[in-house]
Amino acid sequence: MTQSAQHVHEHLYGKDKEVLLKRMRRIEGQARGIQKMIEEDRYCPEIIQQLTAMVRAGKEVSLLLLQDHIEGCVTDEIKHNHGGKMIPELIGVVRRTMRT
Amino acid sequence: MTQSAQHVHEHLYGKDKEVLLKRMRRIEGQARGIQKMIEEDRYCPEIIQQLTAMVRAGKEVSLLLLQDHIEGCVTDEIKHNHGGKMIPELIGVVRRTMRT
Amino acid sequence: MTQSAQHVHEHLYGKDKEVLLKRMRRIEGQARGIQKMIEEDRYCPEIIQQLTAMVRAGKEVSLLLLQDHIEGCVTDEIKHNHGGKMIPELIGVVRRTMRT
Amino acid sequence: MTQSAQHVHEHLYGKDKEVLLKRMRRIEGQARGIQKMIEEDRYCPEIIQQLTAMVRAGKEVSLLLLQDHIEGCVTDEIKHNHGGKMIPELIGVVRRTMRT
Numbered sequence: 213m214t215q216s217a218q219h220v221h222e223h224l225y226g227k228d229k230e231v232l233l234k235r236m237r238r239i240e241g242q243a244r245g246i247q248k249m250i251e252e253d254r255y256c257p258e259i260i261q262q263l264t265a266m267v268r269a270g271k272e273v274s275l276l277l278l279q280d281h282i283e284g285c286v287t288d289e290i291k292h293n294h295g296g297k298m299i300p301e302l303i304g305v306v307r308r309t310m311r312t
Numbered sequence: 313m314t315q316s317a318q319h320v321h322e323h324l325y326g327k328d329k330e331v332l333l334k335r336m337r338r339i340e341g342q343a344r345g346i347q348k349m350i351e352e353d354r355y356c357p358e359i360i361q362q363l364t365a366m367v368r369a370g371k372e373v374s375l376l377l378l379q380d381h382i383e384g385c386v387t388d389e390i391k392h393n394h395g396g397k398m399i400p401e402l403i404g405v406v407r408r409t410m411r412t
Numbered sequence: 413m414t415q416s417a418q419h420v421h422e423h424l425y426g427k428d429k430e431v432l433l434k435r436m437r438r439i440e441g442q443a444r445g446i447q448k449m450i451e452e453d454r455y456c457p458e459i460i461q462q463l464t465a466m467v468r469a470g471k472e473v474s475l476l477l478l479q480d481h482i483e484g485c486v487t488d489e490i491k492h493n494h495g496g497k498m499i500p501e502l503i504g505v506v507r508r509t510m511r512t
Numbered sequence: 513m514t515q516s517a518q519h520v521h522e523h524l525y526g527k528d529k530e531v532l533l534k535r536m537r538r539i540e541g542q543a544r545g546i547q548k549m550i551e552e553d554r555y556c557p558e559i560i561q562q563l564t565a566m567v568r569a570g571k572e573v574s575l576l577l578l579q580d581h582i583e584g585c586v587t588d589e590i591k592h593n594h595g596g597k598m599i600p601e602l603i604g605v606v607r608r609t610m611r612t
Contacts, residue, residue, distance in 0.1 A: 225350075225353075225356065226353075229350060232350050233347055233350055233351065236343055236346050236347045236350065237347065239343045239366075240340055240343035240344055240347070243336055243339045243340035243343055244340055246336050246373075247333055247336045247337065247340070250325075250329060250332050250333055250336065251333065253325075253326075255385075256325065256377045256378070256380060256381035256384075256385065257381065257401060257402075257405050259377055260374050260377050260378060260381075260405055260409065261405075261408070263370050263371075263373055263374045263377070264374065264408055264409055264412050266339075266370055267367050267370040267371060267374070267412045268412055270363050270366055270367040270370065271363075271367055271412070271510060273346075273363055274360050274363045274364065274367070275503060275506065275507055275510070277356045277359055277360050277363070278356070278360060278503065278506065279499070279500075279503045280356060281356035281357065281360075282499050282502065282503070283499055284356075285355075285356065286490075287490050287499075290487055290490045290491060291490065291491065299482060299483055299487065301357060302357075302482060303478075303479045303482060303483075305357050305360055305361075306475075306478060306482075306506055307475055308360075308361070308364055309360060309364060309506065309510060310471070310474075310475065310506065310509050310510045311471075312364050312367045312368060312371075312510070371610070371611075374610075375606075375607055375610065378603075378606060379603045382599060382602060382603060382606070383599055383603075387590055387599065390586075390587050390590045390591065391590060391591065399579065399582050399583055399587075400579075402582065403575060403578065403579045403582070406575065406578065406606055406609065406610065407575055409610050410571060410575075410609060410610045410612070411511060411512075412511075425550075425553075425556065426553075429550060432550050433547055433550055433551065436543055436546050436547045436550065437547065439543045439566075440540055440543035440544055440547070443536055443539045443540035443543055444540055446536050446573075447533055447536045447537065447540070450525075450529060450532050450533055450536065451533065453525075453526075455585075456525065456577045456578070456580060456581035456584075456585065457581065457601060457602075457605050459577055460574050460577050460578060460581075460605055460608075460609060461605075461608070463570050463571075463573055463574045463577070464574065464608055464609060464612050466539075466570055467567050467570040467571055467574070467612045468612060470563050470566055470567040470570065471563075471567060471612075473546075473563055474560050474563045474564065474567075477556045477559055477560050477563070478556070478560060480556060481556035481557065481560075484556075485555075485556065501557060502557075505557050505560055505561075508561075508564055509560065509564055512564050512567045512568055512571075
């Protein structure tokens with residue numbers, strides 16, 4: 213059933229859900245901190261350094277989600293349906309993530 | 313004088329200040345939107361797509377700041393002091409941003 | 413058997429082998445062309461443009477190999493052994509490639 | 513005079529010319545080594561690791577050229593002509609290099 217499959221998938225990054233949310237809240241805080249730096253006319257290289265840290269944190273969240281996705285949905289799909297459309301989709305995700 | 317120099321520098325990205333703040337507020341909103349997606353157990357590749365958009369937006373802000381920095385501080389410093397430490401600093405910023 | 417498994421893996425990017433070799437020969441040619449430009453004291457931005465093209469071509473080869481790796485070894489391993497060490501290894505590869 | 517200006521520019525990365533050529537020869541060697549790995553059906557992640565090293569080396573050459581360009585041509589132009597078209601050109605180069 214699609215429904216039960218979805219139910220399973222829903223929980224596949226469940227183990228990392230709190231970690232993911234915590235990291236995203238920190239990124240939100242970084243975005244606010246950078247606004248404050250701009251408002252205070254801080255030196256460009258210092259602001260860029262904070263942006264770099266924020267961007268890196270965002271990429272780390274992508275990587276964690278990607279890992280959960282491969283260990284969860286992709287592994288599941290390969291076991292039951294030889295991967296199907298999920299492999300080209302995964303390649304697309306990896307490609308875009310790497311190019312970011 | 314350091315003070316007047318600083319006064320000048322303060323306004324060097326002033327022309328882009330509103331643009332920069334607007335973009336950072338949008339990034340803050342994207343970070344909140346991604347939290348909501350995680351809370352709703354959305355499909356990983358969809359969340360990764362939003363993260364990719366957020367990361368790209370962050371890099372664009374870095375590039376705009378870098379442009380303002382080169383047109384402002386770096387050009388100024390080269391005119392008055394042969395660039396001094398500002399050129400290695402700029403290369404360092406480009407290097408770190410490239411590797412993000 | 414490890415031997416037969418290896419035999420299978422040997423051929424997993426076989427379908428792209430000629431494409432991969434052709435692209436790498438072109439990259440080798442680009443590297444030689446850039447040497448010539450340096451020897452001829454060509455304008456820096458022109459040389460950087462050629463380097464950028466070479467770097468991009470190198471990343472595309474990485475992506476093609478990564479695709480073959482996922483479609484081949486990783487899919488195989490998931491089918492027979494739940495992915496094992498291959499998933500963290502894959503994440504490591506994506507992470508390092510993303511940061512290049 | 514354009515000619516004398518060009519003469520000056522010709523020598524602006526002269527100090528790094530041997531370093532640049534040596535690095536590009538090494539990159540050419542890496543490109544050949546990777547071809548050999550593909551011919552020998554080596555394991556994808558190992559080949560990707562070598563590609564990553566090659567790409568990184570290419571980016572380092574870009575950064576060195578960029579530094580020479582800023583210290584040379586750009587500094588020169590700013591001192592004599594307030595930067596002119598060289599600043600937007602530099603921004604373009606930095607932008608493309610960062611996005612590679």
